Amino acid sequence: ACGGGGSESTVGDDGGGGGGSNGVVKIGGIFDETGATGDVGAPYADGARSYVEYINSQGGIDGVNIELISEDYAYDISRAQQIYQSLRDRHDVSAIIGWGTGDTEALRSQIIADQIPYFSGSLSENLKDTGSESGFNYLVAASYSDQGRAVLEWIRENHEGDFPVTLALVYEKGNPFSESPMQDIKDYAAEQMDGEIEIVNDILIELSDNDPLTTLQAYERNQGQPDYAITQYTWGQTRNVVRDAHNLEWNTQFIGLNWAGGEGIVPSGADNQQWVEALDGFMATITHAFPYEDLPGMEPILQYLESKGRSIEDDDVNQKFVQGWVTMSIFGEAIRIALEDYSPDEIDGVVMKEAIEQIDDLDLGGLAANVSFSPDNHAGTDRLRLGQLRDGQWEIIQDYFGISDYQ
Amino acid sequence: MGFLLQMIITGVVVGSIYALVALGFVLIYRASGALNLANGEFVLIGSYICLTLVAVYQIPFIFAFLLTLVFNVLLGMIVERVVLRPLINAPTISVIMATIGLSSLLAGFAHMIWGYQTQSYPPVFPSTPIRMGEIIISPVYLWSFIIVIIMLILFGLLFKYSKLGLAMRAVADDQMAASSVGISVKNVYLITWGFASLVAAVGGVLLGNINGVDATMATIGLTVLPVVILGGLDSILGAIVAGFLVGIIQNLTAGYLEPILGGGLKEVIPFIIVTLILMIKPHGLFGKGGIERV
């Protein structure tokens, strides 16, 4: 890194768990475990940490341990800024695993200046950019926009009934995360779906609006019910919107992107029958696997959990856990590549970037779609699955597919 | 017409929750002249307590609810004793700041115990909405409406027929003079915080029934601020009326304005309205202003 902070006296406590290591590579983590998105952020952070513990307990990567130095920024962007400075200057990390749209955006310029590759939980299309604006960001799963485009393709192929179908976008205008894919989806529909999918007026509901009912009602009055609706919220608000549409007896098929998928959308507790009912039939894009799926990539996770006395029955081992684990494991792969040419202490941000960009069709054991990067491609994949809630459980109804299949 | 009516009726019922939470603010303001920015956290904790009693300890809802009230009253009193009492003679803004600290403290406490995942509330009220012609109301909201009315009457009577109401206003007005006539500022604080916390618990239980409980529930504290101000910080009636009013305005906005002007207005509109109304009535609709004579 160019920060010049390598010589400082404050060095993090060295070495993670396992013995016999001959060096460490430091990765920084900026997670939200207690903030606004803590419900999904905490398992994600847990997954990322677990991967590191696991890999170190296996003797590291070619004998080199990963040290993950992470802090909870509680979705407070100024805190994220401080943590970033600490990771850069105090710990001199080679790469960072980040979280929300807010912190990722806020650090976008700095990581370029500091040359630190950054994997974010946020999958905004603009992070694909390989140029000067986000040149050190990488997308480890299909971008929100690609997810939305894929959903359009899926609807075109699977819709039973007449065309054109109507589709509404449900999001908060002005919210970086929520609004992120919407223009791209509209453009795609206009260019590719003419006469088949008609995007009708947006349904704008703020993330903090606890009572979307009237907005939906008003919408119905002016526009009628759409056939499909794509939402871009996290669990809580998706749930409220779908529930209220259910109460209004809408026949719309709601499809949530990325963060709407996953177990937590149905509130836990024995008394959740009302929610199970209201959410029945809800669909979401699934970028990462559920822990209960029988996949080769689950082996290490199960092994790790067992070593810790935990199991996938635990509430906190869920799809977001897998997502954190997988994201971190891509760094693991990059380190492996880097170690072919460099010694551990030579691995800085630039080397990491070089290594990441050599990743080619990395098999993630079914936990997620294979990823590839190159200097002019920072989007690891465009592939995803679709899941549907039936009786409170997610069922995969469409195996991996991606927007590139259609071009 | 049916649509307009629907918007107004949903406005009223949603507003009843606002009114309830706003009531908590008004109580604290009346006794200490300060905003309790930890009100949302009291709501959150009340909600969690009731949930835990029902879900974990399998206590029938009605008893769990009553126990929750008791618990929250105690919580409010403990908070007063430990945090607010030492600040009795401090400037208002310090008290407000203390409640900000308190909100962080209570939130941390709630998170440590209950985590972040949304938990479903036991279905106390039927979840299928009641339909009357075109009009749809969730039973929860209907109940909250009824409960708000009961609370209004209860507190109205309390203030009318006990010395407490007078003592609270005296304390808020001039603590030194209040002590001089034999009002125990400490006791007034203690009781007020107990009541405010109780009201918050009721709000928490109702809200839990609507959207489930998770950490984000505490934001209701902020959402409801325009309501409190609109009604007038020291007016119980104001809190109730403004609660309904803001509910209705929000719904009318969602129903009529947003389709034209674009979304998101619903959340900002209370602030715009409040600012405008304050320009005409600087102490809200029912608030008593400061009196300055020379």
Place this chain on the structure above:
Amino acid sequence: MRNPFVMECGNYKTNYSKDMHLFRIPRVKLRIFIIVLLLFLLPLFTSNYVIGLATLCAIASIGAIGLNILTGFTGQISVGVGAFLAIGGYTSAILTSILGWSFWISLPLAGLVTAIVGGIFGIPSLRLKGLYLAIATLAAQFIVLWAIGRFSGLTGGGEGMVLQRPSIGSFTFSSQTSYYYLCLVILLLVTIYTLNLFRAKTGRAFLAVHHRDVAAQIMGIHLLKYKVVAFALSSFIVGIGGALLAHYTMIVTVELYSIDVSIQYLAMILVGGLGSVFGSILGAIFITLLPVALGYMIEFLTVYMPNAYSLLNSFQEFVFGLVIILFLIFEPGGLIHIWNNIKTYLRLWPFSY
């Protein structure tokens, strides 16, 4: 830079002038001089990390002084600092990135634009008092952020806008140290300005408005004018802080300026001391560094409780609240009061009165 405190020496003409110096006692003057000197020498003996934190502290101090002018000195509670920081940041972003203007022009303009918006939001202050006014500023917070999100053509909407570090000729303030110096110098100017302000006419009028506005009126103080000026002046400084922050992070997005930010700034001036310039700085440092300190604490604890991340994180939140409360209980006058008490104690020692 010529040291401003030196300028003052030997400049007095009468006794009164001397009596009215910023620091009446030479010893105090010396002490301040040494502190400033140390701040300038800081980069020589600390790491980049510390300099980075110091930069954040300096920027926060600028904002806190701005807020204190309005809330601490003039008594108009504002919970809309976040919005004004945003206006400063976005103005500079638009001027430098879209229009391609120099940072050195955009910085004062960012202050100016913020001052104008602040002044407009200050107009209700003639009729609104106390918490009612606070809500009007809270409304500013929501409305401004809403507008920034909405006018995405100008502001980049959710994506925000990218900015560059400033430069003079071929020199760019891209290193930690250089940007630290930039912020430090501006903080110094702001500090001196504010200290001066409050020993002369305008500042006194602000204080008068704070205490009793009816009496102030009879002293010939035009209430609306002074309240609006207080809003504008405070916003100007906050806007400068916002622009500095924006050029430091090199990006602006709405999420940087949430209501939490406004509350943090309020916490700074309360913990530091209402109506005190040095208090603002102490408070800004305290509130900026408290999470860092708590972060260290968690880091330390995780060594012993490696599996308790989420618990510890909530614990951090808990402790943050606790510290603020303890502070208010044991020192409602703020850090500046502790500092003054220590001084009084030392001066009077060994006699207690």
Place this chain on the structure above:
Amino acid sequence: MNKIMEIKNISLQFGGVKALNDVSFHINEGEIFSIIGPNGAGKTSMLNCISGLYKPSEGEIHYKGKNILPMKPHQRTKLGIARAFQNIALFGSMSVLDNLKLGRHTLMKSGFIKSGIYWGAAEKEEVQHRRKVEEVIDFLQLQDIRHTPVDKLPYGLQKRVEVGRALALDPELILLDEPMAGMNASEKEEMSRFILDMLELKNITVVLIEHDLEVVMGLSNHLVVLDFGKQIGFGTPKEVQQNPDVIKAYIGEELTI
């Protein structure tokens, strides 16, 4: 003698209550003029009308021949009308010096730019006005407490600072609302001297509200007597003391001096 101020048919209402009811009198330049009357008669309200805090529903107030009713309070201050309040309205945590300097607010020119830069114009101005303020300090004998925050002072001294603040303005007309309340006899005497000196040394016309009849009758050139908002007497102390309405409403038989 020149009339410095003329009050013409002033009425003022609060709700249904007439706090002032068709009051008319005039104040001559260079005299001590007193307003007396029972509690709640409308004396303070009268001053509030003069200084612009209350807007009378009817009538006119002329200051040096000019109707000042349309003017804002701060504008009237600029004309040289200063005031000390009945309920002390000092700026609590500020020092005596700063309170007095505030009195000179309208006489100072530097705005927020010059104030903030200070060195140069503002400093010069501050020093120059400090000199004036010190005169007031000497005049009212406040030397010892110059730097004391006023809320730490006992009631009586606060009253004196209150008067000082009004004096600092270099007014032509000063309105004093019960400046001697809470003082004992000798302190009152001292304050009386100050008031006389104001007139004699600084040629300031004084409007005084005071309940101590000895003081009032001794000091005033003319008085107006209010009762329930109505003017029941106007004239020299002698005339007023013989007015039966005044005796009945205010002075009382035994207290007649």
Place this chain on the structure above:
Amino acid sequence: MLRINNVEVVYNKSILAIRGVSLEVPDGKIVALLGSNGAGKSTTLKAISGLLKQEGGAITEGTIEFEKEQIHGMDPDKIVEKGIFQCIEGRRVFTHLTVEENLLTGAYTRKDRKNIPDDIERVYHYFPKLKMLRKKLSGLLSGGEQQMLAIGRGIMARPKILLLDEPSLGIAPLLVKEIFENIKQINTEEGTSILVVEQNANIALSIADYAYVLENGRIVMQGSVDKLLSDESVKAAYLGFDKKEKGDIREVKSYKKIKRFV
């Protein structure tokens, strides 16, 4: 019944306001406390009623005894319950409460609630003006009206001992006379002991049995009213202008320095 022994009060841990004040209010008597501005009269009263704490003051030495019981350190509300009621200086009415509500606060600690309406009438009888203003917010009252209200609050409390801090402040002369007559009446009819701080020494001494003079935080003189009245220095400082100068204040040419005892 009330005895203060050698009390010393310090404000903000640094300002010594009174030092070694001792005084006594016998059962059923009226005691006057005189002294110039800043002498510490109000401080003495606040020390008795327990209100000092709220002003950042503390009793650092000495004891306060009421009916043989130590009341020093008790909370103010407990002290009021014991029967000591202070009408604090500077009126301090509850500005947002109406006149009648203010009177009700005066009776806050009373147990015999059914007598309260009668007492309100009694206050209105003493101060008819208040009756007219009963529904008005007291913050809007004139200075004198507020002062009547403050005294009225004291009457409502029916204390065993009433501490009055400058009751004549801002009151018109006719009414001052009446108020003091009323105070005397309360004292004789109800046996209420009274400790009155007053600048208007003439009127205070006219009803008092005993008086103390406080200067610079010390009691410098005490004695029966007759004794004080005959003291030249007291006369000069507290009882007004020399009679022959009456009406001729203007003729007083030289500054008469306030006579201080210390």
